[in-house]
Amino acid sequence: MATSLQSETRDSSPTRAAPTWVASLCWVIVLLDGFDLVVLGAVIPSLSTYEAWGLTTGTLTFISTLTLVGMTIGALTIGTLTDVIGRRRVLLFTVTAFSVLTLLCAVAPSPLLFGLFRFLAGFGLGGALPTALALVNEFSRKPGGGSASTMLMTGYHVGAVATAALAIVLIEPFGWRSMFVAGALPAVVLIPLMLRYLPESPSYLIGQGRHAEAEQIAKRHGIRPAQAHPHTAHHSVAEAANPVHALFSRPFLRNSIAIWVTSFMGLLLVYGLNTWLPTIMREAGYNLGASLTFLLILNAGAVVGLLISGSVANKIGPRTAAIIWFAGGAVFLALLSVKISFGIYILVFLAGCFVFSAQVLVYAFTSANHPPQIRATALGWSAGVGRLGAICGPVLGGVMLGAGYAVPWGFYAFALVGLLGAIAISSSRTIAELPPSAAPITRGREA
Structure with a gap:
C-alpha cells in the first residue's frame, strides 16, 4: 500500500497539476467510449460485404446489441466494484481490458468470437464512464456543480466525430480490421500515463477509513479534503461494504x-x-x-x-x-x-x-x-x-x-x-x- 501511495504522490510539494491530469486522462477514457459508439456503425458496410463471414443484417444487429448489453452489465457491476476497490484500480483495469479486447476484435477469426470480444469490450468500457465521472467530480474545484461532468462528456462526442473521420482514412486502404487496431493503440500511451499521474480519490479513501492517505493525497495535489456526507458522517467504513443496498x-x-x-x-x-x-x-x-x-x-x-x-x-x-x-x-x-x-x-x-x-x-x-x-x-x-x-x-x-x-x-x-x-x-x-x-x-x- 505504501508503494502504491508513493507512486501516486511522488512529488513532495503541493501542486495543482493533479486535477488537470485527472480531467485530461479521464477525458481520453471517455473519448474511447465515443469511439466505441461509432466504430461498429463505421465498419458495418464492410462487414456486410466480407465474404469470409457472410453476415446477415440480423447477425450484425445482434452483435451491435451485444455491445450495449455488455456496457449495461459493466456499468452496473464495475461501477459498484469501484466503491469497493477504488477508482484508480478500476480505471486501469477497464482501459486495459477494453484495449486488449478491441485489439482481439481486429484479429477475430469468426463472427462468434468477434461478437464475444465486442460484448466483453463493452463490459469493460461500461464501467469506465461512471468511474471517470466520479473521479473527475471529486477532483473538481466545484464538486457540486455540473461543469466537470459536462466538460468530461465533450470527449464522448469528440471521440465519435474523430472515429467517423478515421474510418474515411483507414477502411478503404487497410480494411475494417484496421479500425479496431486504431482503437486499441491509445492504451500504449494512456496506461503508462495513468500509472504515473492518476491518483486515488481522497473521497474513496475517506470512505474506507484511510484518512491519513486521503489527507496526504489531497494536500499534495492542491485540493480540499472530501467532506463527509451529512447522512453518513457518524457511520463506520462498514457502510461501504454493500453500496448497492444503499x-x-x-x-x-x-x-x-x-x-x-x-x-x-x-x-x-x-x-x-x-x-x-x-x-x-x-x-x-x-x-x-x-x-x-x-x-x-x-x-x-x-x-x-x-x-x-x-x-x-x-x-x-x-x-x-x-x-x-x-x-x-x-x-x-x-x-x-x-x-x-x-x-x-x-x-x-x-x-x-x-x-x-x-x-x-x-x-x-x-x-x-x-x-x-x-x-x-x-x-x-x-x-x-x-x-x-x-x-x-x-x-x-x-x-x-x-x-x-x-x-x-x-x-x-x-x-x-x-x-x-x-x-x-x-x-x-x-x-x-x-x-x-x-x-x-x-x-x-x-x-
Whole structure:
C-alpha cells in the first residue's frame, strides 16, 4: 500500500497539476467510449460485404446489441466494484481490458468470437464512464456543480466525430480490421500515463477509513479534503461494504428511482436520434444530403450544449438545470415536426444543445447527491439503466418508421420521452432537501 501511495504522490510539494491530469486522462477514457459508439456503425458496410463471414443484417444487429448489453452489465457491476476497490484500480483495469479486447476484435477469426470480444469490450468500457465521472467530480474545484461532468462528456462526442473521420482514412486502404487496431493503440500511451499521474480519490479513501492517505493525497495535489456526507458522517467504513443496498435504502431510494427513469429516457433520446434522425428527416421531405447534415448539426449542438449547461448547473444546481434541459429538448423535438426551410437547422442545433446535455446533467446531479462510499455505484447504476434506454431508442425509431408514423408522430414520441425525463428528475431531491432524520445508508456501528 505504501508503494502504491508513493507512486501516486511522488512529488513532495503541493501542486495543482493533479486535477488537470485527472480531467485530461479521464477525458481520453471517455473519448474511447465515443469511439466505441461509432466504430461498429463505421465498419458495418464492410462487414456486410466480407465474404469470409457472410453476415446477415440480423447477425450484425445482434452483435451491435451485444455491445450495449455488455456496457449495461459493466456499468452496473464495475461501477459498484469501484466503491469497493477504488477508482484508480478500476480505471486501469477497464482501459486495459477494453484495449486488449478491441485489439482481439481486429484479429477475430469468426463472427462468434468477434461478437464475444465486442460484448466483453463493452463490459469493460461500461464501467469506465461512471468511474471517470466520479473521479473527475471529486477532483473538481466545484464538486457540486455540473461543469466537470459536462466538460468530461465533450470527449464522448469528440471521440465519435474523430472515429467517423478515421474510418474515411483507414477502411478503404487497410480494411475494417484496421479500425479496431486504431482503437486499441491509445492504451500504449494512456496506461503508462495513468500509472504515473492518476491518483486515488481522497473521497474513496475517506470512505474506507484511510484518512491519513486521503489527507496526504489531497494536500499534495492542491485540493480540499472530501467532506463527509451529512447522512453518513457518524457511520463506520462498514457502510461501504454493500453500496448497492444503499441505493435501495433511505434516504436515497426516491432519488435512485428518479435518476434511473431519467437516465433511461435520456439515453433513449441520444441513441434513438443518432440512429434514426437522418431517416426521419428524409421521411419529412428533406433530401439525403440535408438529412445527413442534420445529424452533424445535432452533434455540434451537443458540444455547445455541454459547455453551456455546465456553467448553468454551477449557478442553479444540476437538478434544476436538468429539468430545464429535458423540457427544452422536448419542446425543440416537437418543433422539428414543422416543415420549414432554413430555420430547421436552428431547431436541430437547439435540439442537440438540450437533448445531449440533459443526460450529462443527470450524472452531475447523481455525483453531487451521493456520498463517496456509494458515488460510483450510483453513477454505475444510472449509466447501466440508461443503457437499457440506449437499446430501446433505436427500437422506438424503427417501430415508428416501420408503421409509417415517423412524421410527425416520431418527433412527438421523442418529445414525450424528453417530457417524461423532466418529470422524473423533478421528483428527486437535493441533499439540502433530505430530512435530517433520514436513516443511514446501511446498518453499521457508530465510528
